[in-house]
Amino acid sequence: MEQTLKRRAGKSPRNWLPFWLILPTIVVLLAIQVYPAIYTIWLSLQKRTPQGWEYVGLDNFRRLFGMGLFDESVGHTIVFLVGYAGLTLILGFFIALLLNRNLRFSGLYITLLFIPWIIADIITGMVFRLLVVPDYGLLSGILQNPDIFPPNGLSILTAVRPPSWFGNFPFPPAPAMIYLILASSWRALPFITLLLLAAMQTVPHEIIESSRIDGANGRQIVRHIMIPLMLPTLVVALFSLTLSGMNGVGMVFSLTSGGPGTSTEVLSYLLYSIGWRQLNFGRAAALALLIAIINWLLIAGTLRVTRLQQRSE
Amino acid sequence: MKAKWPLLAILSLLVLVLAACAAPAAPAAPAAPAAGEEAAPAEQPAQEIDFVTWYQYDQNNTDPKSDERVGNAYLRKTIPEFNAAFEGKWNWVNQPKAFDKMNAELVAAVQSGGEVPDLFEMGTNWVNLFYQNGTLQDLRGWAEQQPWWKDLDPSAIAACTAPDGALLCIPMSERPHLVYVWKDRFPNGFPRTPEEFMKEAERLKQEGLYAITFFGSTDYDGEGLTRAIWTTIASWGGSLDDGQGNMKLDTPENIAAIEFLREIVQRGYVPEIAFAGKFQEEEAFKDASAASFPTGLFGYRYVNPLTAPDGTQYSKGNEEDMLDAIAAGDVILEPFVAPEGKKPGCGIEVNGFGIPVGAKHPEAAYDYINWLMEDIDRNAEFVLGPGGGFPALLTTRSHELFQQPFYQEAAKALSQSECRPWYGSLMRVAEAQSMVMQTVYRLIKEDPTLDIATELRKTQEEYNAGN
Known part of the structure; x- marks a missing residue:
């Protein structure tokens, strides 16, 4: 029964409709929420030097707590x-x-x-x-x-x-x-x-x-x-x-x-x-x-x- | 396999979105012609190309009451002149920026690979920070080949120089700090020593007046430090660093300077409005309720209208008010007080031009700088306008425009002072500025019972932990 349902879901073109409908939302969310969040996490582990960004681990957090x-x-x-x-x-x-x-x-x-x-x-x-x-x-x-x-x-x-x-x-x-x-x-x-x-x-x-x-x-x-x-x-x-x-x-x-x-x-x-x-x-x-x-x-x-x-x- | 379709589509999209959003690598700085090489002649473009600048002034703001009317009017006049001089080559497009945000905006634009101007009007207080953030191009190779290079004041060049020797700006004018004084409030002349100052301040207090007003708040992330606070510390022979990039605050000179500030605040010689921020401290000088006002030379254009102690009104409501008051002898310019045996100190900032990393047309910026440097009248006009200080070009100092009473008074006061930038060898200048000003505020205003040396030590340790 389950296999039949899966097969039907795979074959029916209508089953893709919800996915395509929410795709624009997913794209927008990726661009304005996921990417900035990932970038913020990356940035929190970096320090700027004249040569560019340098990985400093948790040093920014340590300095913050030391302020x-x-x-x-x-x-x-x-x-x-x-x-x-x-x-x-x-x-x-x-x-x-x-x-x-x-x-x-x-x-x-x-x-x-x-x-x-x-x-x-x-x-x-x-x-x-x-x-x-x-x-x-x-x-x-x-x-x-x-x-x-x-x-x-x-x-x-x-x-x-x-x-x-x-x-x-x-x-x-x-x-x-x-x-x-x-x-x-x-x-x-x-x-x-x-x-x-x-x-x-x-x-x-x-x-x-x-x-x-x-x-x-x-x-x-x-x-x-x-x-x-x-x-x-x-x-x-x-x-x-x-x-x-x-x-x-x-x-x-x-x-x-x-x-x-x-x-x-x-x-x-x-x-x-x-x-x-x-x-x-x-x-x-x-x-x-x-x-x-x-x-x-x-x-x-x-x-x-x-x-x-x-x-x- | 088909069940993996959505996952693959989402992953592909994620990659595309990340790629689209990712900051493009900051473009490498176009190499300035090396020393010894002839400066490369700018390529003649086929048609006019936009030469983009960031000034704190707005050529489209015609409001005569605008704080920045002097610079606004200067741009309005000179943009057409430049465009006429470089017709068919450059079209100058100025993008006005807020004075307290443009530095941060530039750093962010360079780091994110965004749109940056071809030329950036700047002050040297931020040179180390620009260096730290890789924001500006090294102009030394090009500048040293120019005919005006040897005519520049060496101290102005030093102010534009990064710790690695790179020249991050071309100096245009020097803005030292001095004291604006209502002459009639000090019948015996402006005090020279702290002891004389205290005596005069007490006398003024008995008359219901204040001896001094200054930028005493922590507003603008400690901007006050760069003004009267540094002037005081420098006059006591103090400094904020050890010359090696470390903060060094707990010196006897610094402690004595802060004790002086604490005393004048606690004795009521300073109006409360000095601590209100947003440049409100100027109000007490405008109506002469405060007898003196240590600030930058550049500041004359913002402090108006004025009412002299004898009731004389200087009420044009523009920069001419202060110039008129000085010409009439009501306002005099003086060096700050200093303990016996010390030379009055003061801060100095150099105003100039930087070319950001990623600028599309640095050759337009070169043309613009040469256009301003190679004609003494044009150079003087700039220094009197956006420059707001003494010319960095020594030849321009003899220009008739700088023989007026204001500049003569200023030159006299400054000849008795020793001006130096407040930040010394400190790299994280904005952080240092904020931290030191907050500490000074706490010591002189908030809690006068705190031990000065202990608080200064705490601040320097916190800063140095980040070195």
Whole structure:
């Protein structure tokens, strides 16, 4: 029977159709994903010399781990990701809850809310920077007022980071990092809000109504009905935020350039600096691989936690 | 056999895709005529050929407020002149590039076998990095045969020379660093020693003013190091290397220089905006709230409009503002302060032209360079335009354009200084720049309690681990 099927599959010209149909996709994937990935791996094992590329094994990785700035950047990235993803999800959820109440003009609110999303992150960074440039920024008059921010006022772009509570881990963050998180969240908020609003609107009204009749208050409805039913969307939102936060460089580039000092030097910006400022493409490729692995671990970890949670519920 | 068809097709495609995507081997540099040989006359092409250049200037940008208006206007004027001079042979096509990305773009283009220009406008701070990456052709054989070669300032040639002796650029202008000073802020003259400086700075602070502003942030991957930070270190007799390509930071001179910087920052003699990055430190000099500003000679064209301490406005909003302020005597140019017994130091960068490996028409670049070098007026015009410094050709220095107050003031200040490139024998200049500036920032601004010698040692060890 099996042999007959195999023979038929070999003889029938129609059986090739799926292959030819997906061939263009395979070609595109090979060109834009497989080849760059293989090239990055190759590059991470090379060093440039005046004579050309030289194989150095894992030396680029060793040098990377030996950089003081690498450890620091990992810390900054964690602080940024937690702050950015956490703040955006929480704010997005609450704004979605408000919009879900069918307020008057909610269509207008949604349209207005969407504006930050259509602005490029590099432009957002520049605008936020102009707001707080010392002495000349729109908000610097308020921020640098010692009566409001004693004892000397607050200069976001130049204020040094407070002493760390946990050894070398950069927490609490510098004002510039907090500002960077706020600016990034401001830009990401519309998309996340709309995503969550769409998920919220799929929660059946009957369930909410019956839970109300059973005596559940608003918090209980959110906690025990809405969040579990929206969990897949929340996970997608978390993915989106984690990946954009991990890999985005435009906002850091235009808002703080990793400063003051190295206070906002996150891994993606470090990658840009090593590659495109220092022209150390080998070490940059090594860092790119590490970032890819971290991305993968973050996604795998989030998925695992979500699955466990779903099972327990 | 047929079942293996898809696999074979995919494998063939993979090979094709890899072959298509693989960087073509970087073309070998066309050999420049060897020393002793007559420079090969450029072959007369049958029709006009595009001569492609990369400048940080844009001939199509006519905005009078553009930061780069001087270079933009220069290109707008000279491109037609060059094309007329080489009619039927070359057609000059300039591709404008961002000043802070063009070096990286060139290195990437050469390494990937992409399109590279025939001529590249560059600064010598990156010579070692270009050498390390095999980016530029050796021009020595050709250059030494040219009539203007012996007229070039030897120190400018040295700045263009790679560690193996190859000449990676033709120097056009020299951009030393000095201090722009609002004269009225220092009635007793600009201080000569750190002690005098501290006294004057305290006086200015009591008046609600700052003694100095400088590029104090870590922005642009430590660009600030090449400016006031290096000027200070050089004035204290320090250096960043041991002459053998190793970083050497923990010297008494460097430590003393950083102590001075730390003191002026911590005592509040420097405005906060000096640390904001994106060249914001200039703002404090523009309104005279900061009395002095160590930066490059080239910088005069970016710092405008100006308001003098007595309220005089220089408000054309272009490079003439600073020149007018200097001509009026409101702004003077001075060497930096230096401890007793030391000569004020300063950084210097040479601006010039390189010919990338893989350039299609290097002979067009040769013609262009000769066109600029063989006519003193044209050479002077270039140096005043994109060059933005002192001419590397010694003859051009006597040109009337360089007898104006700005250049005279600058020459006077520089005669009292000793300028040298900050990077010395360091090869990984961009990495070194970033690392040292971050350390200096940490020491002078972020945590003034840190031990200077310890932090400097840590930085040099991290750098030297990569040698």
